Amino acid sequence: MEGKNNEYKAEFSNIERLNERLKLTLAFSKRLQLSTAVCYLRFHIPLELLHQKDVEIETILMSKMITRLNRSIRDIDTIIRVNRTDFILVIADITEDDCRVICERIIQACSERYTVDFHHVSITSNIGICMYPYGAEEPHTLKETAKVQMMEAEKSGENCFSFFNGELNEAAYRKMLIENDLPYALKKGQLYVQYQPQYHLGQRRIIGVEALIRWHHPDLGEISPAEFINYAEETGIGNSLFYWVFETVCQQIASEQNVPLKYSINLSVNQLLLDSLLLRISNLLSQYAVSASQLTLEITENIEVYTVKDVNERLYSLKEMGFTIALDDFGNGYFSISDFLKLPIDYLKLDRNFVFSLLKNKNHVGVISPIIQMAHNLNVQVIIEGIEDAQQYREWKNLNCDIIQGYFISRPLSSVVLTASIAKIEARVEEKS
Numbered sequence: 001m002e003g004k005n006n007e008y009k010a011e012f013s014n015i016e017r018l019n020e021r022l023k024l025t026l027a028f029s030k031r032l033q034l035s036t037a038v039c040y041l042r043f044h045i046p047l048e049l050l051h052q053k054d055v056e057i058e059t060i061l062m063s064k065m066i067t068r069l070n071r072s073i074r075d076i077d078t079i080i081r082v083n084r085t086d087f088i089l090v091i092a093d094i095t096e097d098d099c100r101v102i103c104e105r106i107i108q109a110c111s112e113r114y115t116v117d118f119h120h121v122s123i124t125s126n127i128g129i130c131m132y133p134y135g136a137e138e139p140h141t142l143k144e145t146a147k148v149q150m151m152e153a154e155k156s157g158e159n160c161f162s163f164f165n166g167e168l169n170e171a172a173y174r175k176m177l178i179e180n181d182l183p184y185a186l187k188k189g190q191l192y193v194q195y196q197p198q199y200h201l202g203q204r205r206i207i208g209v210e211a212l213i214r215w216h217h218p219d220l221g222e223i224s225p226a227e228f229i230n231y232a233e234e235t236g237i238g239n240s241l242f243y244w245v246f247e248t249v250c251q252q253i254a255s256e257q258n259v260p261l262k263y264s265i266n267l268s269v270n271q272l273l274l275d276s277l278l279l280r281i282s283n284l285l286s287q288y289a290v291s292a293s294q295l296t297l298e299i300t301e302n303i304e305v306y307t308v309k310d311v312n313e314r315l316y317s318l319k320e321m322g323f324t325i326a327l328d329d330f331g332n333g334y335f336s337i338s339d340f341l342k343l344p345i346d347y348l349k350l351d352r353n354f355v356f357s358l359l360k361n362k363n364h365v366g367v368i369s370p371i372i373q374m375a376h377n378l379n380v381q382v383i384i385e386g387i388e389d390a391q392q393y394r395e396w397k398n399l400n401c402d403i404i405q406g407y408f409i410s411r412p413l414s415s416v417v418l419t420a421s422i423a424k425i426e427a428r429v430e431e432k433s
């Protein structure tokens with residue numbers, strides 16, 4: 001933890017240093033009427049290295065990469081690291097054409113294979129460039145525009161760079177705002193949780209809810225987690241979000257002791273494998289006098305094959321503590337049935353894509369039915385997500401699915417609305433189905 005704090009401090013002073021250098025370079029460029037390039041560089045580290053336990057490998061890799069980066073530019077240029085994967089380069093007295101050559105050189109140098117601790121690793125990068133004075137004149141605008149342009153470059157593929165040409169892309173600008181503001185969203189109290197009911201077909205009642213995180217952004221309004229969860233995971237913010245949701249749900253359960261609902265919480269493998277996980281969640285459970293049996297943990301399916309063993313061990317510990325385990329978004333990733341058989345799970349959540357595939361082609365019953373059958377043989381209950389109308393509801397009921405989640409049952413609701421609506425929702429489902 002201490003290491004992390006120091007790292008953030010280092011980044012903070014880096015940003016101050018960057019601002020200082022940029023201010024000086026721009027003053028100098030203005031006086032001598034020179035062009036300066038502000039380049040925003042992002043490295044894409046392979047997913048397996050983003051994994052907690054490979055922090056050391058990542059550090060070695062980053063230092064090798066920084067060496068290559070330094071060799072690709074002139075001594076007078078500035079490189080500042082702004083976070084785990086991002087750097088800003090300030091290249092003074094340069095034309096757009098020469099800057100193009102430098103960007104090609106950087107991308108080429110950094111993408112050559114690395115050998116770290118007997119692993120061969122390849123990384124890719126993207127660069128966005130904003131030129132002074134043509135693209136922008138203010139230091140802040142230059143940096144932001146270069147970052148937005150990096151996101152444009154990402155759209156063209158790996159190892160691409162892109163110059164700002166005077167037209168700011170709205171989608172990229174939104175993405176940049178989201179990335180910039182996410183680290184502060186929790187502290188500023190902009191996040192909240194909604195709960196989506198899960199309806200048990202056999203018992204004909206709502207047996208649980210899934211906690212879904214929401215972000216109310218002061219300028220952009222409501223933002224779906226689909227827009228920020230991946231970035232949160234890449235930057236490690238996902239871990240604090242998880243603990244925050246976990247605590248919020250515990251508070252909610254503590255305040256609603258008489259409502260017999262099971263609460264599901266989403267977590268990624270990053271959080272699942274945190275060394276601190278078991279201790280921190282047991283502390284939260286005791287703090288709010290909540291039993292683990294009131295909670296389901298939903299793990300997303302994109303579990304890399306090499307982590308299956310670690311995941312398996314961790315899931316057994318959580319089950320021992322009393323949690324229920326669900327495997328989320330099944331059918332969306334690369335998870336094989338044999339991997340699935342090894343995991344101690346209680347619920348299998350089929351991805352919403354199965355609903356679409358069944359709509360398009362009724363023959364897909366031949367694929368879906370055996371999955372459900374197999375789950376049942378293993379004593380695993382099946383949840384389908386994204387059911388939006390009565391026809392889909394009946395189809396999945398006939399397929400012998402156990403639990404239905406989707407707008408047909410209910411949209412995600414605030415905690416206050418949820419408790420007041422359960423009976424009404426159950427009556428409506430009964431009537432419409």
Ligand code: C2E
Pocket residue numbers: 196211212213224225226229238241242245266267268300328329385386387388405406407408412
């Ligand atoms: P998920 O866990 O698969 O959650 C289901 C998503 O489907 C939710 O989107 C939900 O609002 C949406 N949904 C439910 N029923 C329907 C329907 O009938 N039609 C349509 N079109 N959509 C439906 P949401 O809330 O935007 O969340 C997206 C994803 O973000 C989640 O997918 C989950 O992977 C992630 N997420 C949400 N909250 C958290 C969280 O607290 N922690 C983590 N790690 N991930 C979260």
Ligand code: MG
Pocket residue numbers: 210266298328
């Ligand atoms: Mg989920």
Ligand code: MG
Pocket residue numbers: 328329349351385
């Ligand atoms: Mg899901």
